[in-house]
Amino acid sequence: xxxxxxxxxxxxxxxASELAEAVASCARCGFCKVAxxxxxxxxxxxxxxxxxxVYFLKDYFEGRDVLTPEWVDRLYRCTTCERCQAVCQTxxxxxxxxxxxxxxxxxxxxxxMPAHKKLRALAEAHGNPYGEPADKQSQWLLPEHKPVEAADxxxxxxxxxxxxxxxxxxxxxxILTRLAIPYAYAGGLENCxxxxxxxxGQLDVAGELxxxxxxxxxxxxxxxxxxxxxxxxxxxxxDYPQWARKLGKPFDVTVRxxxxxxxxxxxxxxxxxxxxxxxxxxxxxxxxxxxxxxxxDEPREILAAIPGVKLVExxxxxxSSRCCGAGGGVKANYPEMAAAIAKDRLEEAxxxxxxxxxxxxxFCQGSFSQAIKETDASIGLCxxxxxxxxxxxxxx
Amino acid sequence: xxxxxxxxxxxxxxxxxDPQILRSYDHDLGEMPRPLLAMIRHRPDVVxxxxxxxxxxxxxxxxxxxxxxxxxxxxxxxGYGGAIPCRGGLVLDLCNCNRVLSVDAxxxxxxxxxxxxxxxLSRALAPHGLGNRVCPTSAPSSTVGGWFAMGxxxxxxxxxxxxxxxxxxxxxxxxxxxxxxxxxEAMEPYSQTCGSLGVVTRxxxxxxxxxxxxxxxxxxxDAPAAVRFLELxxxxxxxxxxxxxxxxxxxxxxxxxxxxxxxxSGFLVSFATTAKETATAEATRLAAxxxxxxxxxxxxxxxxxxxxxxxxxxxxxxxxxxxxxxxPMQGFPAAHAALTAALKRDALGVEAFGVRGGGLAVxxxxxxxxxxxxxxxxxxxxxxxMRLAARFGGRPYATGMWFSALAGEVFGPxxxxxxxxxxxxxxxxxxxxxxxxxxxxxxxxxxxSLSRCILAGTACxxxxxxxxxSKPRRTS
Ligand SMILES: Cc1cc2nc3c(=O)[nH]c(=O)nc-3n(C[C@H](O)[C@H](O)[C@H](O)COP(=O)(O)OP(=O)(O)OC[C@H]3O[C@@H](n4cnc5c(N)ncnc54)[C@H](O)[C@@H]3O)c2cc1C
Ligand code: SF4
Ligand code: SF4
Numbered sequence: 001x002x003x004x005x006x007x008x009x010x011x012x013x014x015x016a017s018e019l020a021e022a023v024a025s026c027a028r029c030g031f032c033k034v035a036x037x038x039x040x041x042x043x044x045x046x047x048x049x050x051x052x053x054v055y056f057l058k059d060y061f062e063g064r065d066v067l068t069p070e071w072v073d074r075l076y077r078c079t080t081c082e083r084c085q086a087v088c089q090t091x092x093x094x095x096x097x098x099x100x101x102x103x104x105x106x107x108x109x110x111x112x113m114p115a116h117k118k119l120r121a122l123a124e125a126h127g128n129p130y131g132e133p134a135d136k137q138s139q140w141l142l143p144e145h146k147p148v149e150a151a152d153x154x155x156x157x158x159x160x161x162x163x164x165x166x167x168x169x170x171x172x173x174x175i176l177t178r179l180a181i182p183y184a185y186a187g188g189l190e191n192c193x194x195x196x197x198x199x200x201g202q203l204d205v206a207g208e209l210x211x212x213x214x215x216x217x218x219x220x221x222x223x224x225x226x227x228x229x230x231x232x233x234x235x236x237x238x239d240y241p242q243w244a245r246k247l248g249k250p251f252d253v254t255v256r257x258x259x260x261x262x263x264x265x266x267x268x269x270x271x272x273x274x275x276x277x278x279x280x281x282x283x284x285x286x287x288x289x290x291x292x293x294x295x296x297d298e299p300r301e302i303l304a305a306i307p308g309v310k311l312v313e314x315x316x317x318x319x320s321s322r323c324c325g326a327g328g329g330v331k332a333n334y335p336e337m338a339a340a341i342a343k344d345r346l347e348e349a350x351x352x353x354x355x356x357x358x359x360x361x362x363f364c365q366g367s368f369s370q371a372i373k374e375t376d377a378s379i380g381l382c383x384x385x386x387x388x389x390x391x392x393x394x395x396x
Numbered sequence: 397x398x399x400x401x402x403x404x405x406x407x408x409x410x411x412x413x414d415p416q417i418l419r420s421y422d423h424d425l426g427e428m429p430r431p432l433l434a435m436i437r438h439r440p441d442v443v444x445x446x447x448x449x450x451x452x453x454x455x456x457x458x459x460x461x462x463x464x465x466x467x468x469x470x471x472x473x474x475g476y477g478g479a480i481p482c483r484g485g486l487v488l489d490l491c492n493c494n495r496v497l498s499v500d501a502x503x504x505x506x507x508x509x510x511x512x513x514x515x516x517l518s519r520a521l522a523p524h525g526l527g528n529r530v531c532p533t534s535a536p537s538s539t540v541g542g543w544f545a546m547g548x549x550x551x552x553x554x555x556x557x558x559x560x561x562x563x564x565x566x567x568x569x570x571x572x573x574x575x576x577x578x579x580x581e582a583m584e585p586y587s588q589t590c591g592s593l594g595v596v597t598r599x600x601x602x603x604x605x606x607x608x609x610x611x612x613x614x615x616x617x618d619a620p621a622a623v624r625f626l627e628l629x630x631x632x633x634x635x636x637x638x639x640x641x642x643x644x645x646x647x648x649x650x651x652x653x654x655x656x657x658x659x660x661s662g663f664l665v666s667f668a669t670t671a672k673e674t675a676t677a678e679a680t681r682l683a684a685x686x687x688x689x690x691x692x693x694x695x696x697x698x699x700x701x702x703x704x705x706x707x708x709x710x711x712x713x714x715x716x717x718x719x720x721x722x723x724p725m726q727g728f729p730a731a732h733a734a735l736t737a738a739l740k741r742d743a744l745g746v747e748a749f750g751v752r753g754g755g756l757a758v759x760x761x762x763x764x765x766x767x768x769x770x771x772x773x774x775x776x777x778x779x780x781x782m783r784l785a786a787r788f789g790g791r792p793y794a795t796g797m798w799f800s801a802l803a804g805e806v807f808g809p810x811x812x813x814x815x816x817x818x819x820x821x822x823x824x825x826x827x828x829x830x831x832x833x834x835x836x837x838x839x840x841x842x843x844x845s846l847s848r849c850i851l852a853g854t855a856c857x858x859x860x861x862x863x864x865x866s867k868p869r870r871t872s
Contacts, residue, residue, distance in 0.1 A: 046472075
């Protein structure tokens, strides 16, 4: 295949010539190999490392190698965690590269993997990859939650939080409610943010879902979209602006992960955590919140503000945080690998001696709750906002 | 049983004969021209992922039994071809032999398996109040065993010397499947020889007491001043590590990282001292003695934090020709001047590490593009730094496969004789990493060494190559 024939994600995101240039600058230092959480699951063979994938892609782009089903499989064994990209000797944008290649694989009919095709079918039929009916989307709303018709803030629940792991979403909205901050919520009308489809290279259906969401956002007139999900916030922040341009739709909003909102409220003195929460916690930086959005200080600022909470960091934290194993379509197609990666990370958390593992993405929460169940680990799990809420005095 | 059957039986999932997998093991860091690679069987026939000394010993025993050449390979982060097969056979992937076996905090030593990555080791030592004495700037990926087998200097070498100086004991597995322990002088033949005498399965390293380091940086007007400053730093016991960078290298780095260069001319010396209150004042005094001055803390910190990223410059290459040599500090200014005169059409970037005893390990970078038609010809320029430095007391840095013909200069005649004697005793069939002590033979003339051909070819083509400037494709 020539690079001219290459069909990357969004045309303005990563042109073919840049892909070729990027892989040509690989120094083969192997930093990415050591950092990658999925590499060890290839039996230790170099071929499963990001370095080998870049080497293969260089040959592939220059027409010296072919995409075999085995290579397609290897290219999908990646959580898009961005560790490789963070340590790359020559600053190659590796995750956009992986995603561009997956899109090409799909365009050629060589991918995605079977479970990803199911996600697609469900998303096409139901607007979410869990195949849940739209009327269940707002099931997480508590009686005290009072979304308004139109507001500056639009809460975007996201599929995982809405249908599977609602606690972070629920708690975040409870905090907004307590502070009497008006918010709108389009329960039942939200479509999947398209993250699982974008990450697995299924651009056509991703484009449809994004288009529908862009229309929805425009209809609500919201200025800020707030979401508890790492995947949704990354996608809305980084992918939507390009897709909006591509689809010719407006997208004049600010996207915020809930942690940014809490940090702001804290800085403005609008929330004052004062009820002690006696807990020794360790914090897991979700890849798509931390490395993708640079939100490392915000959660720590929030934890530091909660009286009684003692934070013990894992050796790999912030930029070098390990992945929970769920992203990039890995949990769907390689559930065993995903579970093993989550258990590795859980072990690191347990080793800190903390009594609670705190995180801020429902996807990570899902991985860890499964890992805790399967290993019987003696550590609790909660969302950042749950600690925050517990430390807020009851409204009088 | 065939060797395939026997390896499959012993190693199960940890062995592969899959051509796609084998292909990932036929290269290292270097970007060698394809016609050159076509002269050797650089693709292995089988790969084994070893996870213990027992696996390594068994793989060697089976290779010995079946007459299979064995290439040990760690992270393949060296570019001298030492981890590349030249007669196919078995590649023994040692990256998963990566356990820290024991830490002796009282004696400040650590025992490790060979595949332990330097940065992981430093993390493992920290809770014991210890740190690595030396490590290469590839520390986030390269291994303890790989560096010992390759030989070299890096961070910490100004205080602690080479990797060899800091290894106290090794275990080595041979083709008979036995593992033997060596200490002191007896270890010498196993260092720098790329596993040609056996595969290292355990190393005991001397560690330093961990202490907070203060990164500093100084600007020096020229090479003699930079060298004088390095000599003063070596004499100052608080200094742990020091390296210098030419303004050309700073410019490349700045272009790759998108900031203004730290200096426009002369040399930048980046160093780390024990964090004492008096350190900055003393550094300022020493810098002034050499006609230089201390740079901002921000520059010093950026240099120290970026110490593992010497090749970030490839972002503007996208490739780089790299020449490497060792030279006494006093010889560096003249060697550098000679090189600048010889390659006046090129922008050169120079980075060098101070080595205990007044030595300097110098890397010369010229940005290029390995995809360009004339790249193979321009590669001859990479040999010039070493050749010119020889006039000023310089010598080659390492051998690997491509420079195996320089083994005498790298090891010295006595060590070379000893190594050859041992090779004949331990590996008469030449199965242990063949081609790394005397160079692989040419396909149609097996008695002609490919390494000698490379040396002769680059010597002839060097002057012509010097006329062909290597132009970076992008400058930002
Ligand atoms: C960014 C970057 C920075 C670098 N900085 C430095 C530096 O500061 N100093 C320096 O000297 N080099 C440096 N290098 C080169 C390289 O990283 C070092 O030589 C490194 O130590 C090689 O380690 P490795 O684990 O990659 O070994 P490999 O490259 O896999 O192996 C090196 C040689 O040792 C042999 N070998 C490997 N393991 C064993 C074993 N257990 N027993 C016997 N033989 C074995 C291999 O066959 C090969 O011949 C750098 C490279 C990069 C990419
Ligand atoms: S994004 Fe993460 S999982 Fe994917 S190759 Fe990079 S480090 Fe590995
Ligand atoms: S870290 Fe970057 S430069 Fe190094 S091998 Fe990986 S992709 Fe290549």
